[in-house]
Amino acid sequence: MAKVQFIKAADVKPWLAELAKEHRVFAPSYDGEALLFRPFDPAREIVLDRAATMPPKKTVFPQSEQLVDFTYSKDPEDLSRIKIDARETLPSGSTVVFGSRPCDVRGFTMFDRVYLTEKTTDIYYKARRDNTLFITLACASIENTCFCNWVDSDPCDSTGSDVLAIPVSGGYLLETVTDRGGKLLSSKLLVDGESKKEEAEKFCEEVAGALGAARDLSQAPEKLLAVFDNMEFWDEVSAKCLSCGACTYLCPSCYCFNITDETIGMKGKRLRSWDNCMSAQFTMEASGHNPRPTKAHRLKNRVGHKFSYYPAIHGGVTSCCGCGRCIKSCPAGIDIREIVLKAIDFKPAAVEE
Amino acid sequence: MTKNIYLPEMATIQEVIRETHNIMTFRVTLNNPEAMKNFSFKPGQVGQVSSFGTGEATFVINSPPTRMDYLQFSVMRAGEVTGKLHTLKAGDQIGVRAPLGNSFPYEDMKGKDIVFIGGGIGMAPLRTLLLFMLDNRADYGKITLLYGARSPVDMAYSYELPDWLGRDDLDTHLTIDAPYEGWQHRVGLIPNVLLDIAPSPENSVAVTCGPPIMIKFTLQALEKLGFKDEQIITTLEKRMKCGVGICGRCNIGTSYVCMDGPVFTRAQLRQLPNEL
Numbered sequence: 001m002a003k004v005q006f007i008k009a010a011d012v013k014p015w016l017a018e019l020a021k022e023h024r025v026f027a028p029s030y031d032g033e034a035l036l037f038r039p040f041d042p043a044r045e046i047v048l049d050r051a052a053t054m055p056p057k058k059t060v061f062p063q064s065e066q067l068v069d070f071t072y073s074k075d076p077e078d079l080s081r082i083k084i085d086a087r088e089t090l091p092s093g094s095t096v097v098f099g100s101r102p103c104d105v106r107g108f109t110m111f112d113r114v115y116l117t118e119k120t121t122d123i124y125y126k127a128r129r130d131n132t133l134f135i136t137l138a139c140a141s142i143e144n145t146c147f148c149n150w151v152d153s154d155p156c157d158s159t160g161s162d163v164l165a166i167p168v169s170g171g172y173l174l175e176t177v178t179d180r181g182g183k184l185l186s187s188k189l190l191v192d193g194e195s196k197k198e199e200a201e202k203f204c205e206e207v208a209g210a211l212g213a214a215r216d217l218s219q220a221p222e223k224l225l226a227v228f229d230n231m232e233f234w235d236e237v238s239a240k241c242l243s244c245g246a247c248t249y250l251c252p253s254c255y256c257f258n259i260t261d262e263t264i265g266m267k268g269k270r271l272r273s274w275d276n277c278m279s280a281q282f283t284m285e286a287s288g289h290n291p292r293p294t295k296a297h298r299l300k301n302r303v304g305h306k307f308s309y310y311p312a313i314h315g316g317v318t319s320c321c322g323c324g325r326c327i328k329s330c331p332a333g334i335d336i337r338e339i340v341l342k343a344i345d346f347k348p349a350a351v352e353e
Numbered sequence: 354m355t356k357n358i359y360l361p362e363m364a365t366i367q368e369v370i371r372e373t374h375n376i377m378t379f380r381v382t383l384n385n386p387e388a389m390k391n392f393s394f395k396p397g398q399v400g401q402v403s404s405f406g407t408g409e410a411t412f413v414i415n416s417p418p419t420r421m422d423y424l425q426f427s428v429m430r431a432g433e434v435t436g437k438l439h440t441l442k443a444g445d446q447i448g449v450r451a452p453l454g455n456s457f458p459y460e461d462m463k464g465k466d467i468v469f470i471g472g473g474i475g476m477a478p479l480r481t482l483l484l485f486m487l488d489n490r491a492d493y494g495k496i497t498l499l500y501g502a503r504s505p506v507d508m509a510y511s512y513e514l515p516d517w518l519g520r521d522d523l524d525t526h527l528t529i530d531a532p533y534e535g536w537q538h539r540v541g542l543i544p545n546v547l548l549d550i551a552p553s554p555e556n557s558v559a560v561t562c563g564p565p566i567m568i569k570f571t572l573q574a575l576e577k578l579g580f581k582d583e584q585i586i587t588t589l590e591k592r593m594k595c596g597v598g599i600c601g602r603c604n605i606g607t608s609y610v611c612m613d614g615p616v617f618t619r620a621q622l623r624q625l626p627n628e629l
Contacts, residue, residue: 067359070405084405084446088360120597121355225606228626256601259359259594263406270359270405275600283602285592286410286432289565291605291628301604301628309607 004200005185006193008171015189016040016098023096023133026059028052037097048099048137055104055252055323056097060128061111061274065091067124067259068270089269090124094131096184099165102157103148103323105134107252109160110310110319114255124272133180136161137172138203142210145324147337149214153322156204166200168193173200215341217307217318223344224308233346234296237339240332241295245276247326247336248302253319256282277302299339307340358597361403361448362388367423368443372509373502375430376474377439380416380423381447393452394418396459396481397588397616400451401596402426402438410434411593411611414451415477419488424449427477427509453596455616457482457560457586466494468552470571472501472543472563476509478588478615479562490522497552501528501543501567505536526550544570547578554579560586565629572619582620589615589622589629605629 007015017040019025025040028047035047037056066089075081108129115122116129139146139155148154158164162181165172173193176182227233248254258275261268275282278298284290292298310319320336327335363384370378379402383389394414401409410432416425428438441447459482467486471479479498486493498517502508508527517525528539528546539546543563552559559580561571568587575585591603591610598612606626608614617625 068361072405081444082446084363084448086361086363086405086448088357114599120358120599122359122599123355123357124359126355225626228606228628255599257594257599259409259600261406261408268406272359275594275602277601283592285590286435291591297628304606305601305604309604312607 003176003182003185004193004197005174005190006168006171006196007165007174007190011171011189012098013042013046015187016046017042018187018189019096019098019184023094025096025098026056027098037100040098046099050141051101051139051143051323051325052099052104053325053329054250055107055325056100056134057104057107057252059095059097060108060132061125061255062128064271064273065124066269067272070268070270072266072268086270088123091127092131094133095128096133096135098135098137100134100136100161101139101323102136102153102155102159102161103146103321104252105136105160106148106153106157106321107323110253110317110321111255113314113317133162133184134160135163135165135174135181135184138164138166139207140167140203142207143324143328145327146211146322147214147324148322149208149211150217150337151318151320151322154204155207155211166203168196168199168203173197175200215337217340217344218316219344220318220340221308221311223346224304224340226348227343227346228300228304230346231296233343234300235294237334237342238294238296238299240334241278241299242332243278243280243295243298244331245278246329246331247334248276248278249274250325250329252321252323252325253306277305299334303336303339303343306336358450358595361401361409361450364424364447364449366441366443366445366447369441370512372427372511373507376427376509377430378415378425378427378509379438379441379447380425381449382423383449384446392421392424395452395456396485397454397456397478398452399454399596399611399615400424400426400449401453401593402428402434403448403450404434404437404441405446405448407437408434409448409450409594410438411453411590411596413478413481413588413615415480417481417485417488419485424451427474429474450596454611454614457616459485462486462558463492464494464556466553466555466557467496468557468559469496469498469500470543470547470559470561470563470575471499472567472571473503473507474509475561475563475567476500477562479560480510482560487520487523494556495524496522497524497526497550499526499528499543499547499550501530501546501563503530504533505529542570543567544574547571547574551578554581554584558584558586562588582623583618585619586616587619587622589617 368380603610
């Protein structure tokens with residue numbers, strides 16, 4: 001364990017105020033009934049006793065962002081000739097996210113394997129990813145929708161974070177995870193945390209124990225492919241689905257997007273926006289043909305992508321961080337864990353006549 | 354400086370050819386002379402063509418890499434972007450992100466007899482490979498082309514057909530679905546005509562592209578003629594956005610059509626989950 005420091009609970013806001021002088025700072029606070037990562041405002045209460053309704057996905061991957069800016073200009077000699085200038089619009093500035101959870105931040109590591117590869121770099125994603133730091137808070141309370149331990153994580157997992165904050169008596173122990181995270185820990189409000197280390201270790205042990213036994217998902221990739229053509233299976237597990245897409249928008253590891261153009265007068269922009277694989281439009285072709293024509297096909301792809309295709313491409317890593325938001329927020333009560341387990345346990349011989 | 358994969362190269366339409374009532378061909382050059390000079394691609398690769406303000410759609414570059422005066426895209430009017438592209442004329446500006454995707458295995462096909470079977474707009478991806486092979490004629494064996502459309506007026510590249518028919522190093526067969534006044538070639542559905550021509554599978558590769566129903570029966574016909582799955586090549590289409598395997602909509606299981614395709618052998622297709 002690298003250098004550890006301690007911050008009193010009452011000093012968190014003053015510390016964030018210091019950080020906000022140099023960075024855009026986001027912390028969880030209520031917006032109506034939704035607990036969201038919002039720009040730091042000393043007047044707002046920061047809520048750390050539960051996981052946020054939405055993960056801080058938009059800090060690195062905005063719900064809608066501009067990729068290209070373009071302008072039309074007419075040739076004065078021939079008004080039917082329109083010249084188009086297109087320019088890239090890259091984000092700038094640095095961001096600190098305080099109070100993200102281990103599952104939230106692990107979601108970005110699922111992005112990284114797709115957005116930052118040897119062959120292809122998404123420079124918009126990279127610009128934000130490189131300049132966004134996460135001070136992640138270990139989870140003190142486990143909900144019955146939490147299953148991070150099924151996907152190789154735990155409530156004190158620091159993967160992808162820059163600083164890990166662990167609740168201890170009177171405040172938080174702050175562990176440096178990355179060098180750039182260490183630079184956030186120079187405030188005079190912080191004191192040496194060595195004496196709290198043992199308490200923090202005990203905290204992590206206890207909270208990991210509270211998760212219950214993890215289910216083994218190692219067979220999921222193969223078993224999900226085995227039921228690929230069994231549409232009875234998929235019709236049944238998707239029967240309740242309303243195709244609302246809440247699961248995708250709330251998911252820290254859902255990274256699909258759409259690209260659309262908008263114009264006003266002689267100006268326009270090309271936007272990238274979160275897309276939703278549960279929508280029929282997602283794969284609808286101009287001819288009218290749709291390779292995923294029903295919600296059963298679409299749910300199959302969502303579950304298959306996370307628990308079968310992605311792990312097959314990326315060295316066995318499941319593209320699910322176990323945060324449970326898709327379960328908690330599904331208006332129809334669909335539980336992705338049940339679908340995966342059902343596929344794993346599925347016996348072809350059990351098909352009813 | 355890392356390349357921006359989403360920023361198109363600006364390009365100018367040099368020529369527009371109206372092929373049929375719903376297909377137009379655009380010959381374009383990149384505005385940046387350096388980019389045009391350095392542009393290289395392989396037959397079968399695709400590009401994202403932008404009409405700024407409407408959006409992007411994916412088309413095969415159907416001119417061959419051996420003829421680089423312009424890049425050619427043939428566009429069948431189907432949706433918003435293609436509808437907009439059909440209003441453009443020579444001199445208009447578009448965006449091009451290319452080349453994307455894999456290509457025909459033209460190296461592995463050297464020394465073999467080639468059978469092209471194209472239906473309708475499906476001739477576009479075949480055209481790039483056909484012309485590439487004609488420009489490297491000595492590398493390939495007998496080349497047979499079977500090209501069909503609903504009627505003579507639905508046949509794209511009609512202005513090239515006399516040359517293709519006249520060449521003695523290319524065995525061209527044209528067919529239409531139903532009799533048509535003045536038509537001097539075959540009448541009949543592509544799979545039936547294929548069985549009639551009966552190309553030998555010996556040391557051969559068949560490359561086919563066209564509407565799904567034609568592909569389905571053409572594959573059956575090829576099988577009947579003795580073509581093995583490894584000897585049959587086709588191209589797939591999906592709705593695409595990014596074109597580089599990120600945006601997440603064109604996958605069939607673990608394969609991304611934009612990146613791992615659009616060219617697949619029938620043997621490769623059999624390995625994929627059934628979600629065409």
